[in-house]
Amino acid sequence: MIEIEGITKRYEETTVVDDVSMVIEPRTLCVIVGTSGSGKTTLLRMINRLVEPTAGVIRLDGNDNRSLPGYELRRSIGYAIQGHGLFPHRTVAQNIATVPVLLGWDKARIKARVDELMTLYQLDPDAYGPRYPHELSGGQQQRVGVARALAAEPNVLLMDEPFGALDPIIRNKAQEDLLAIQKRFGTTIILVTHDMEEAVHMGDKIAVMDAGKLVQYAKPAEILAKPASAFVETLVGASEKPFRLLSLGRVRDAVEKGTAEGEAIPGDASQRDALAELLWSGRPALPVKGEDGKPLGRVTVDGLVKRAARPA
């Protein structure tokens, strides 16, 4: 659990983060969104004390984060820096191994971990391991940056726009992988992004920042349904809201009794994808199948449209 209490950061006269308080439950993923310069990075960096707050406390599992020396604290917290920040003089494998080496893992364990992560991020360890960062594409560099943050299996992971440079396909894959890792290891993740789609898709909770202030901190559905201010409303994109809402739900939760013609859609696809498929093919209903391929029922345009309406 991460408890942020009355955190403020001032640089001379300007207040960059202004009295932010929030609690991030263990094993959840919290997304911070906000316009450029709203203080997202600064807030993130106060958690691992790369920036010392002017006022306030941050507690990790009940312990003040100032109870350890800064460098020890940071070794226990994964950090994927904005714009990757790889070490140009170290190979990809050495970059990923940074924290395990600092923690004194033995060689075999480090190598196994590096290979595992590189494979996960679709970088062949033999081909890419010995390369230097400047020999990679921007998207590959970013994946290495994320792999480096994950290397020591941290309980808490701070990620500053980690998927910005990825193409939509790889980004989707990277997002799914991150969610899988989070489920498997129960990692608590704080992720900064500009992309509302990503925020709604990934976040258990979304924190919206504006000019250093935390303007809303709630579940995605609530942010979409009841934006706390005009600013949040613009940020979530008024015209996109119904679709974002749908993308939160799974098809299995919208199943109605009955059958329909045509190819079945899997139950764990998003409701948004189902609606898109219905509209595109011009049909009124689609059959739904479970993981085992058995029919579950059907989804209809009418049913989905109702779900896209603002919740009461």
Next chain:
Amino acid sequence: MRIRFDKLGVVIAAIAAYAAFLAPFATFRANRIVPGEARSILEALPTTAGPILLAILVAGALIALLKTPLVLRLGASVVALAALAILIGVAGSFLTPVGNTFARVSPASGFWLLIFAFTLLLADVLTRLNPSPWARVGVLVVAAVAIGLLLISGQWNSLSILKEYANRADSFWAEGSKHITLALGSLAVAAVVGLPLGILCHRVEKLRAGVLNVLNIIQTIPSIALFGLLIAPLGWVATHVPGAAELGIRGIGTAPAFVALFLYSLLPVVANTVVGLAGVPRAANDAARGMGMTDRQRLFGVEFPLAFPVILTGIRIVLVQNIGLATIAALIGGGGFGVFVFQGVGQTAMDLVLLGAVPTVALAFVAAIILDAVIEMTATKRRVETA
């Protein structure tokens, strides 16, 4: 087929033609200080060797002049240089009357111009081949071994510069080692003092301008003046600090020379350390802290390796500069190859001047090539990210 000329080749061929046919190849003197008489290639060499050398030179110049394959140009320059190196020795024995120990034969302007022309060709070929750092060091080693073999074989013993050497073999090596000790020792001390000072200047902004300004001022003091300025304080140290005199600290001699070279070395070392550290990408520093490195781990694991090529460039400047400057040490009794230079100037014996100057230039050249190769090796591995 149209004949195409190589641009640099035109210059090389012109120099070679002038040097081979119009300039003197060797100088003959009845003894070491009388003015010499010029000898052309055909006069300086036995009947067959002269025309052979001319043929090699003409062929080499033609290959240089026309647009020819690099391998051919490489071959031509190496053959021409080898022929010149061997035959200047032959000229020495040929021109020296049997049993005459006073007569002196030395290479003359034509020889030096030919060496220059074909070295230019060789350098041009090597640049165009763009050899790896290891290959460049390899070429250097081959050249050094070849010259070493020629020296050991006695092929050049009849040349005046080696006769000067023969008369001073012991002091040559003694002064040589003193020269190297002065140049390398002062560099080593400058590195030991300058690197931490540079790191300090990088971390403490207030110090930076002050330290660099002082070092800049020292750099502009002429060497002789600096020696003069050091005589009094070192003399004082020698008489007042117990044990100092036993360590060889005196107002004149090696101590002030060493201190002066050390002071001159500081600026490049400190300045390049500061510049190198300032050039470390901010993101790399940030990541280092974010991953949980301590300040020391960050300094040695990230900042220093990334700044290393720039720091090494500073060390290269200092080393080459010190090898040259160490010559001046002889003026205040500090020893080194300068001893021969100044003795030679005093006796108007040009050969003796060369005995001091040639090894100095060779040392500086070797140091430059080796350090350039090392810098390139470290820099390619640690290329700075573009992001």
